[in-house]
Amino acid sequence: xxxxxxxxxKKTNKLEIIDVHSPIVALEDVLIRVKxxxxxxxxxxxxxxxxxxxxxxxxxLGLEVSGVIEEIGENVHFLNVGDKVCGLAPGGGYAEKVVxxxxxxxxxxxxxxxxxxxxxxxxFVTAWANLIELGKLKTGSSVLIHxxxxxxxxxxxxxxxxxxxxxxxxxxxxxxxxFCKKIGADKAIxxxxxxxxxxxxxxxxxxxxDVILDMVGGDYTNLNLKCxxxxxxxxxIAFIKGFRNEVNFIPLLLKRLTITGxxxxxxxxxxxxxxxxxxxxxxxxxxxxxxxxxYIFKEFSFKQINxxxxxxxxxxxxxxxxxxxx
Amino acid sequence: xxxxxxxxxKKTNKLEIIDVHSPIVALEDVLIRVKxxxxxxxxxxxxxxxxxxxxxxxxxLGLEVSGVIEEIGENVHFLNVGDKVCGLAPGGGYAEKVVxxxxxxxxxxxxxxxxxxxxxxxxFVTAWANLIELGKLKTGSSVLIHxxxxxxxxxxxxxxxxxxxxxxxxxxxxxxxxFCKKIGADKAIxxxxxxxxxxxxxxxxxxxxDVILDMVGGDYTNLNLKCxxxxxxxxxIAFIKGFRNEVNFIPLLLKRLTITGxxxxxxxxxxxxxxxxxxxxxxxxxxxxxxxxxYIFKEFSFKQINxxxxxxxxxxxxxxxxxxxx
Numbered sequence: 337x338x339x340x341x342x343x344x345x346k347k348t349n350k351l352e353i354i355d356v357h358s359p360i361v362a363l364e365d366v367l368i369r370v371k372x373x374x375x376x377x378x379x380x381x382x383x384x385x386x387x388x389x390x391x392x393x394x395x396x397l398g399l400e401v402s403g404v405i406e407e408i409g410e411n412v413h414f415l416n417v418g419d420k421v422c423g424l425a426p427g428g429g430y431a432e433k434v435v436x437x438x439x440x441x442x443x444x445x446x447x448x449x450x451x452x453x454x455x456x457x458x459x460f461v462t463a464w465a466n467l468i469e470l471g472k473l474k475t476g477s478s479v480l481i482h483x484x485x486x487x488x489x490x491x492x493x494x495x496x497x498x499x500x501x502x503x504x505x506x507x508x509x510x511x512x513x514x515f516c517k518k519i520g521a522d523k524a525i526x527x528x529x530x531x532x533x534x535x536x537x538x539x540x541x542x543x544x545x546d547v548i549l550d551m552v553g554g555d556y557t558n559l560n561l562k563c564x565x566x567x568x569x570x571x572x573i574a575f576i577k578g579f580r581n582e583v584n585f586i587p588l589l590l591k592r593l594t595i596t597g598x599x600x601x602x603x604x605x606x607x608x609x610x611x612x613x614x615x616x617x618x619x620x621x622x623x624x625x626x627x628x629x630x631y632i633f634k635e636f637s638f639k640q641i642n643x644x645x646x647x648x649x650x651x652x653x654x655x656x657x658x659x660x661x662x
Numbered sequence: 663x664x665x666x667x668x669x670x671x672k673k674t675n676k677l678e679i680i681d682v683h684s685p686i687v688a689l690e691d692v693l694i695r696v697k698x699x700x701x702x703x704x705x706x707x708x709x710x711x712x713x714x715x716x717x718x719x720x721x722x723l724g725l726e727v728s729g730v731i732e733e734i735g736e737n738v739h740f741l742n743v744g745d746k747v748c749g750l751a752p753g754g755g756y757a758e759k760v761v762x763x764x765x766x767x768x769x770x771x772x773x774x775x776x777x778x779x780x781x782x783x784x785x786f787v788t789a790w791a792n793l794i795e796l797g798k799l800k801t802g803s804s805v806l807i808h809x810x811x812x813x814x815x816x817x818x819x820x821x822x823x824x825x826x827x828x829x830x831x832x833x834x835x836x837x838x839x840x841f842c843k844k845i846g847a848d849k850a851i852x853x854x855x856x857x858x859x860x861x862x863x864x865x866x867x868x869x870x871x872d873v874i875l876d877m878v879g880g881d882y883t884n885l886n887l888k889c890x891x892x893x894x895x896x897x898x899i900a901f902i903k904g905f906r907n908e909v910n911f912i913p914l915l916l917k918r919l920t921i922t923g924x925x926x927x928x929x930x931x932x933x934x935x936x937x938x939x940x941x942x943x944x945x946x947x948x949x950x951x952x953x954x955x956x957y958i959f960k961e962f963s964f965k966q967i968n969x970x971x972x973x974x975x976x977x978x979x980x981x982x983x984x985x986x987x988x
Contacts, residue, residue: 581911588921589899589905591928596920599916602915
């Protein structure tokens with residue numbers, strides 16, 4: 337089968353589609369004939385050697401796919417050959433076929449296309465686990481979501497509105513601000529033109545927000561701590577500006593703040609299953625009613641994989657980038 | 663009345679006992695005739711101008727006292743003149759008389775002396791609020807308490823054992839190790855001779871501990887994050903090595919750790935009251951049964967206040983330092 341390894345061609349520095357053996361289905365797995373692949377920022381980091389994938393995972397890139405089940409493991413009883421599913425892959429998604437644990441697959445919402453369904457697993461699992469669970473987002477609370485026009489931002493804004501929160505988001509330009517407002521954000525802050533700390537403290541009468549979802553780090557971290565309210569929580573899902581950060585802990589002590597965070601890939605098998613089941617229960621019905629939507633910025637063919645990565649790295653997109661096979 | 667202001671004599675750099683007006687009792691306050699005063703590390707910081715006390719608080723040092731109620735505010739109904747109490751003072755404790763909100767006082771455990779009772783409020787409120795509440799310490803969990811021989815360490819070790827936790831603590835010498843074991847610590851780690859990270863990872867088969875209580879910061883922070891288990895919590899109550907810390911956030915993301923913390927003085931009036939009521943309900947009976955004890959290292963007269971501060975700064979003590987009036 338055709339697949340894309342994590343290591344680019346050393347001369348051209350481009351990803352290449354190569355021929356590899358099809359993966360083998362174990363007892364608890366399903367083999368998905370891939371229709372669409374969601375591109376995620378960790379894919380870029382992995383390509384650049386900046387993302388240590390879990391030991392034993394596939395050297396093929398790709399964390400989320402949609403497609404049709406072609407084969408099921410002996411112990412799989414709740415999914416069948418022919419089912420249209422999307423899944424959180426343990427790597428291996430940039431391929432014609434991928435093996436995914438059945439526990440990490442969900443049947444596609446009935447109203448979505450394959451490209452749309454490929455946008456769901458990684459970003460909605462990330463937003464749920466971090467914003468709803470670690471951030472303990474409650475109805476009536478206020479939240480600042482950095483990078484609201486990113487894939488995770490798109491999911492996080494919609495989950496926060498579903499929870500009944502007031503949503504601030506930071507964006508780089510007016511186009512992204514429009515996008516974020518369209519999908520539900522209450523206020524989009526053009527950063528760095530407008531200092532998000534000053535804006536939020538002004539809007540909240542010096543009170544601050546309850547929860548912040550951040551993937552940037554660096555100089556954002558201390559500003560984040562400054563614009564949290566007493567007992568507030570900063571949830572980090574990445575550190576685009578680097579994992580080493582100088583933190584001023586005075587606001588944390590005085591306001592008894594919490595800094596927490598997680599990556600999905602490092603979570604246990606059962607934890608991913610649990611979150612996927614919660615999405616199926618609470619969010620899939622909302623998607624099927626059209627209240628929550630995946631937003632695709634651009635679709636590419638498999639051969640355009642490098643163009644898709646270039647667009648992701650440019651950060652000019654709003655929402656998801658998707659690869660379609662066939 | 664006699665009292666000690668936060669500002670030392672500029673020539674001698676010593677604290678001085680001076681004459682000031684007695685404080686006035688408001689509707690919800692009690693006036694305590696002070697018998698004993700607990701010395702705390704924030705007193706040292708405040709003396710040195712490194713601790714910004716809350717706006718409007720007394721310029722007289724002192725955060726915890728024991729004594730006899732001499733006067734009560736009109737709205738105080740659950741305490742009476744003549745009651746022996748200990749209290750969490752909003753400052754003003756280094757004095758012959760201090761006004762404390764009635765809500766922040768408790769009647770002394772019946773079996774304790776005034777010096778013993780003066781050791782309770784600040785350190786037990788700190789340990790309860792941070793270790794039990796923010797750290798969510800559970801029965802059967804494991805905890806690392808840095809500086810176990812400090813006043814807060816002494817309270818934290820005993821509360822952790824009361825909760826049924828396995829307690830590791832770091833200490834500077836063998837005498838402190840003996841002290842910590844005597845009051846309940848399961849393992850006392852002589853740091854820096856023995857690297858506490860290596861020790862804990864070895865003892866826990868690479869699993870790490872559930873909760874860490876730290877007042878040091880600096881180079882401890884990254885080691886702390888490295889020796890927490892998945893989902894573990896680092897609770898900071900101070901940063902003796904400075905509030906600005908370079909943090910490597912990779913362990914936080916991969917193990918979905920939590921960093922949190924608080925100071926007691928910055929908490930709200932009602933929050934302090936709530937914690938004091940919980941101590942009264944759960945910990946006072948344990949003290950009266952002799953299962954939890956305040957440990958006094960040395961008692962001083964009021965005139966020896968500078969000697970007491972020197973001893974605190976030397977950090978050679980184990981447990982509390984107390985000033986007795988009269």
